Amino acid sequence: xxxxxxxxxxxxxxxxxxxxxxxxxxxxxxxxxxxxxxxxxxxxxxxxxxxxxxxxxxxxxxxxxxxxxxxxxxxxxxxxxxxxxxxxxxxxxxxxxxxxxxxxxxxxxxxxxxxxxxxxxxxxxxxxxxxxxxxxxxxxxxxxxxxxxxxxxxxxxxxxxxxxxxxxxxxxxxxxxxxxxxxxxxxxxxxxxxxxxxxxxxxxxxxxxxxxxxxxxxxxxxxxxxxxxxxxxxxxxxxxxxxxxxxxxxxxxxxxxxxxxxxxxxxxxxxxxxxxxxxxxxxxxxxxxxxxxxxxxxxxxxxxxxxxxxxxxxxxxxxxxxxxxxxxxxxxxxxxxxxxxxxxxxxxxxxxxxxxxxxxxxxxxxxxxxxxxxxxxxxxxxxxxxxxxxxxxxxxxxxxxxxxxxxxxxxxxxxxxxxxxxxxxxxxxxxxxxxxxxxxxxxxxxxxxxxxxxxxxxxxxxxxxxxxxxxxxxxxxxxxxxxxxxxxxxxxxxxxxxxxxx
Amino acid sequence: xxxxxxxxxxxxxxxxxxxxxxxxxxxxxxxxxxxxxxxxxxxxxxxxxxxxxxxxxxxxxxxxxxxxxxxxxxxxxxxxxxxxxxxxxxxxxxxxxxxxxxxxxxxxxxxxxxxxxxxxxxxxxxxxxxxxxxxxxxxxxxxxxxxxxxxxxxxxxxxxxxxxxxxxxxxxxxxxxxxxxxxxxxxxxxxxxxxxxxxxxxxxxxxxxxxxxxxxxxxxxxxxxxxxxxxxxxxxxxxxxxxxxxxxxxxxxxxxxxxxxxxxxxxxxxxxxxxxxxxxxxxxxxxxxxxxxxxxxxxxxxxxxxxxxxxxxxxxxxxxxxxxxxxxxxxxxxxxxxxxxxxxxxxxxxxxxxxxxxxxxxxxxxx
Numbered sequence: 001x002x003x004x005x006x007x008x009x010x011x012x013x014x015x016x017x018x019x020x021x022x023x024x025x026x027x028x029x030x031x032x033x034x035x036x037x038x039x040x041x042x043x044x045x046x047x048x049x050x051x052x053x054x055x056x057x058x059x060x061x062x063x064x065x066x067x068x069x070x071x072x073x074x075x076x077x078x079x080x081x082x083x084x085x086x087x088x089x090x091x092x093x094x095x096x097x098x099x100x101x102x103x104x105x106x107x108x109x110x111x112x113x114x115x116x117x118x119x120x121x122x123x124x125x126x127x128x129x130x131x132x133x134x135x136x137x138x139x140x141x142x143x144x145x146x147x148x149x150x151x152x153x154x155x156x157x158x159x160x161x162x163x164x165x166x167x168x169x170x171x172x173x174x175x176x177x178x179x180x181x182x183x184x185x186x187x188x189x190x191x192x193x194x195x196x197x198x199x200x201x202x203x204x205x206x207x208x209x210x211x212x213x214x215x216x217x218x219x220x221x222x223x224x225x226x227x228x229x230x231x232x233x234x235x236x237x238x239x240x241x242x243x244x245x246x247x248x249x250x251x252x253x254x255x256x257x258x259x260x261x262x263x264x265x266x267x268x269x270x271x272x273x274x275x276x277x278x279x280x281x282x283x284x285x286x287x288x289x290x291x292x293x294x295x296x297x298x299x300x301x302x303x304x305x306x307x308x309x310x311x312x313x314x315x316x317x318x319x320x321x322x323x324x325x326x327x328x329x330x331x332x333x334x335x336x337x338x339x340x341x342x343x344x345x346x347x348x349x350x351x352x353x354x355x356x357x358x359x360x361x362x363x364x365x366x367x368x369x370x371x372x373x374x375x376x377x378x379x380x381x382x383x384x385x386x387x388x389x390x391x392x393x394x395x396x397x398x399x400x401x402x403x404x405x406x407x408x409x410x411x412x413x414x415x416x417x418x419x420x421x422x423x424x425x426x427x428x429x430x431x432x433x434x435x436x437x438x439x440x441x442x443x444x445x446x447x448x449x450x451x452x453x454x455x456x457x458x459x460x461x462x463x464x465x466x467x468x469x470x471x472x473x474x475x476x477x478x479x480x481x482x483x484x485x486x487x488x489x490x491x492x493x494x495x496x497x498x499x500x501x502x
Numbered sequence: 503x504x505x506x507x508x509x510x511x512x513x514x515x516x517x518x519x520x521x522x523x524x525x526x527x528x529x530x531x532x533x534x535x536x537x538x539x540x541x542x543x544x545x546x547x548x549x550x551x552x553x554x555x556x557x558x559x560x561x562x563x564x565x566x567x568x569x570x571x572x573x574x575x576x577x578x579x580x581x582x583x584x585x586x587x588x589x590x591x592x593x594x595x596x597x598x599x600x601x602x603x604x605x606x607x608x609x610x611x612x613x614x615x616x617x618x619x620x621x622x623x624x625x626x627x628x629x630x631x632x633x634x635x636x637x638x639x640x641x642x643x644x645x646x647x648x649x650x651x652x653x654x655x656x657x658x659x660x661x662x663x664x665x666x667x668x669x670x671x672x673x674x675x676x677x678x679x680x681x682x683x684x685x686x687x688x689x690x691x692x693x694x695x696x697x698x699x700x701x702x703x704x705x706x707x708x709x710x711x712x713x714x715x716x717x718x719x720x721x722x723x724x725x726x727x728x729x730x731x732x733x734x735x736x737x738x739x740x741x742x743x744x745x746x747x748x749x750x751x752x753x754x755x756x757x758x759x760x761x762x763x764x765x766x767x768x769x770x771x772x773x774x775x776x777x778x779x780x781x782x783x784x785x786x787x788x789x790x791x792x793x794x795x796x797x798x799x800x801x802x803x804x805x806x807x808x809x810x811x812x813x814x815x816x817x818x819x820x821x822x823x824x825x826x827x828x829x830x831x832x833x834x835x836x837x838x839x840x841x842x843x844x845x846x847x848x849x850x851x852x853x854x855x856x857x858x859x860x861x862x863x864x865x866x867x868x869x
Contacts, residue, residue: 306746306747306749307746307749308746308747325749326749326751327748327749327751330749337747339743339747344741344743345741345743346744347741347744348736348737348740348744349740350740351736351737351740355733355736355737358733359744359748360748362730362734363730363733363734370730371729371730371731372728372729372730373728373729373733394518397519398518399522
């Protein structure tokens with residue numbers, strides 16, 4: 001029996017004031033298929049699904065469900081029509097078990113819950129599913145993959161027959177991602193649900209989707225069967241011009257050791273096990289990529305390197321000198337940092353762009369530290385850097401928080417990449433940036449490497465690690481589980497160490 | 503709207519500096535007006551005329567030479583108490599315990615005065631001021647220390663430590679440092695005339711606390727706005743994580759600015775003792791530290807803006823006696839007014855960046 005429902009958008013247009021976020025998008029999602037929705041950030045993917053789910057009401061155009069025109073007033077209405085969505089971030093209650101999360105998510109959950117009958121009903125419901133989420137453990141003790149499965153089961157349990165998955169694998173290991181997606185595939189093939197999969201990973205589209213729709217700047221620029229399209233064609237649709245990403249040029253050979261961590265230990269953010277980095281070195285003209293799933297000690301590693309987390313043992317050396325990340329040491333040894341989420345970690349949001357550009361050297365004069373601010377110099381430098389790094393800001397005086405994400409990142413890059421740099425410590429530099437901004441950031445990093453800068457790149461994006469790193473180490477449960485030259489390993493091997501097996 | 507259109511063509515870049523400054527002036531003034539309006543409604547419920555009330559406030563606070571003297575003599579402690587809030591606020595810390603540092607600073611000054619009675623007046627006065635600043639600075643600086651080393655919430659800690667400070671001051675004034683001659687109001691020994699701060703030669707009877715207070719406001723403004731230390735403090739207050747990643751000495755800044763704020767509150771106590779009361783006693787604890795919180799918030803923690811705001815609130819406080827007598831309202835009425843203004847002011851904090859009129863691009867086009 002086919003329970004899955006088909007869905008079509010017809011000429012769907014969404015305008016916010018003068019801005020058209022979605023322009024006449026017509027697409028057909030056949031029942032019982034996995035349909036991928038591709039597009040870079042800001043292409044209109046979330047606007048489209050928000051229109052489908054009733055968060056927004058399309059300015060023009062409409063929705064057909066199983067061929068009948070449907071009006072979705074709000075997300076509750078969507079649920080009633082069998083449309084469900086799994087968000088990028090989990091919406092489960094961490095302190096409750098899987099079973100409890102499922103039952104309380106129901107709109108008609110009784111005031112007094114009879115757990116015996118509910119449990120029997122749940123077991124009967126789960127019996128037909130191709131996979132079983134853990135029911136008796138609290139969500140806080142589940143892995144990301146288990147939580148994702150529970151989210152999907154929750155939607156089925158609530159009666160969704162059309163499921164929108166918003167980048168469901170962004171928090172999973174490659175192995176977990178494959179497992180979850182193959183379960184989804186099985187559900188679709190069984191005719192139980194139809195899935196609209198928002199993603200930017202071609203590999204997932206290729207392996208798990210039947211059809212694909214590509215959006216660019218709010219317009220539908222391509223659609224078709226995945227089997228009929230090559231990755232290159234899909235990339236071209238997504239990006240517009242043929243900017244199949246040029247392989248970044250890599251020149252020079254690694255020089256002397258710049259950063260060395262030896263038996264460095266520090267307490268972890270949570271949990272009894274601490275962070276222990278036995279041996280990590282970065283040479284001049286080398287990018288060392290630290291791969292790992294978030295929460296395996298990367299935050300703590302960054303804090304150790306920035307002097308925010310006191311070592312309980314071992315040491316960090318830069319160019320052979322003990323390094324405690326004081327302002328003098330950082331300046332004299334030419335160390336720069338590019339933390340993830342620059343607005344949150346690398347700038348003072350309410351201070352101006354010019355002031356934020358000056359954070360590195362506002363207290364430095366020609367000879368040592370200075371007492372009086374030099375505002376004229378600050379503004380002059382700011383204007384130059386805004387030009388050099390093509391920061392789009394209405395004026396150097398506006399608060400940095402008013403800029404877009406890409407321009408905040410450019411501002412921080414302009415600050416950290418200017419002047420003499422010998423060691424660059426970078427964490428997830430491309431989070432939340434669009435395709436062009438990502439390409440620009442990576443190119444800057446590679447240019448710095450080719451100039452002889454030593455770069456430690458902490459990243460959760462395995463593609464980024466493989467694109468940039470000369471040497472790859474894997475961080476798992478607070479220690480380095482694996483190290484290899486980039487050319488001598490592959491994603492599968494690194495992934496298995498990230499997942500903690502092998 | 504005509505001057506708006508005119509400026510559109512002239513100074514697009516300068517507008518992005520001036521419009522936010524204008525916003526920072528107009529929003530607190532708006533909050534003050536709305537707060538006073540709500541207080542007027544409160545008065546109507548009590549069956550009193552708001553018009554009479556504000557006329558009396560004007561008359562008693564600012565209307566005559568005598569009322570100006572009364573007002574200005576209350577400005578000094580409000581300036582210092584305001585600075586005690588504004589300086590840590592630059593680092594994002596909400597310190598509300600200035601009252602305690604005033605009490606202990608005043609006591610330290612009085613005790614130092616008793617000990618240095620034989621010294622020449624000028625040296626004695628300097629030693630007393632130093633004692634007040636050191637004790638006040640240590641008291642509030644300890645709050646900064648607890649914050650940075652142990653993560654103790656500075657707002658709660660400063661409030662609770664103010665209670666300890668006041669109790670400690672009372673304990674010592676009634677015990678170890680009590681002048682046996684002070685019978686119904688326990689006090690420290692009265693200071694000799696050589697250790698009393700006099701009036702400024704400006705034709706109105708106001709002691710030197712006002713002049714020094716204004717000077718301190720300017721010095722603090724220079725520190726915050728013109729030096730690299732002030733810049734570092736603004737970075738740390740704007741985003742502590744960014745400051746740490748930039749290896750700025752956040753701990754030293756926090757302890758330094760809280761201690762400096764505390765020493766300002768200590769000076770408030772010093773002038774209360776040497777200029778107003780001539781001894782340390784329970785009169786040190788009359789709420790200047792708490793009114794100082796309102797002063798600093800209305801001034802948006804800008805040391806120069808503290809000066810006019812302190813004068814305004816001192817005028818309100820100066821009028822409370824007359825209001826009590828003429829309108830048959832309790833003394834606490836002024837406190838109700840301050841409370842209402844403060845709540846409206848906190849609400850107005852949410853308006854920054856939300857009012858269309860303050861968007862530079864609307865004024866200056868897309869520069």
